[in-house]
Amino acid sequence: MPKNSKLNTAFLVRNETDLRSQFSETHEIAIKKCLKHIDEHARKFIERSPFVCIGTQSPDGSADVSPRGDPCGFVKILDDTTLLIPDRPGNNRLDTLSNILTNSKVGLLFLVPGFDDTMRVNGHAELTRDPDLLSMMAVNERVPKIAIAVHVDEVFIHCAKALRRSKLWDVDQHQNRDDVPSLMKIILDQTSGAPTDPEEQLRLDENLEREYRQTMY
Structure with a gap:
């Protein structure tokens, strides 16, 4: 725990027995x-989904979650x-792909716009350059360089409570993006520094x- 943490150590849950004591038993149907x-x-759920988050873990145990999105059904069964998940052009950090090479365990969370329930898939993954498989996922005649093949160990539907609590799909809850700085300004503030000239920032x-x-594809 960081030295400046404000957590009271007396209330930390430190083992499975302590954790389970705080909850009732898992329902049999779960x-x-x-x-x-x-x-x-x-x-049917996966075929309707245009968005999935993929969780991986680096060799040193650091966790990572990456969003992936495309037209509905982009994840091939x-x-x-x-x-099979296509890898589209990004920032070339390659966190997810590098993690899979050293630790194949992955977790997927599929969302469908308007659906409050989600689909969870856990398994182990491999990276493929098979041209026959990659050609299945071409968009605008552009074929991905790599695809993530996920071998399913566990799949289950997840209840709607989280999305209903968040009101994620409720248009009345949508926030104005203009209320916070643009992505480019945030990145520049965090790195080399954003320009002070509003017109220059607008140009960027x-x-x-x-x-x-x-460069979408």
Whole structure:
């Protein structure tokens, strides 16, 4: 724990027994709903999803979560235990891909706009350059360089409580993006420093939007 932490150590939960004592027993159906394959319901959910978060872990144990998005059905279902996720152009940090090479365990969280429930998939992953598989995921005639093949160990539907609490899809809860600095200004503030000239900042913001359009795929 960091030295300047404000947490009271007397109330920290330090073992499984202590943790379990704070909750009632797991409902039997919550255990039985976990499948080891993609059934018809999971298939329909994944085919409708345009967005998935993928969690990985580095060799030193550092956790990472990366969002992936594309048109609905972009995650291909190769068979009942194998998913294929295209890797689209990004910032080339390659955190997710590098982590998979050293620790294949991954966790996926699928969202469908308007659905309050989510789909969770846990498994182990590999990276593939198979041209036949990559060609299946071309967009605007652009083929991804790499795809993440996920071998399913566990799949289950997750209840709607989190999304209902957050009101994620409620338009009345949407916030105005203009109330906070632009992405480019935030990055520059955190690195080399943002320009003080508003017109120069606007130009940089417009350049980023132009880059989005040109390098999406």
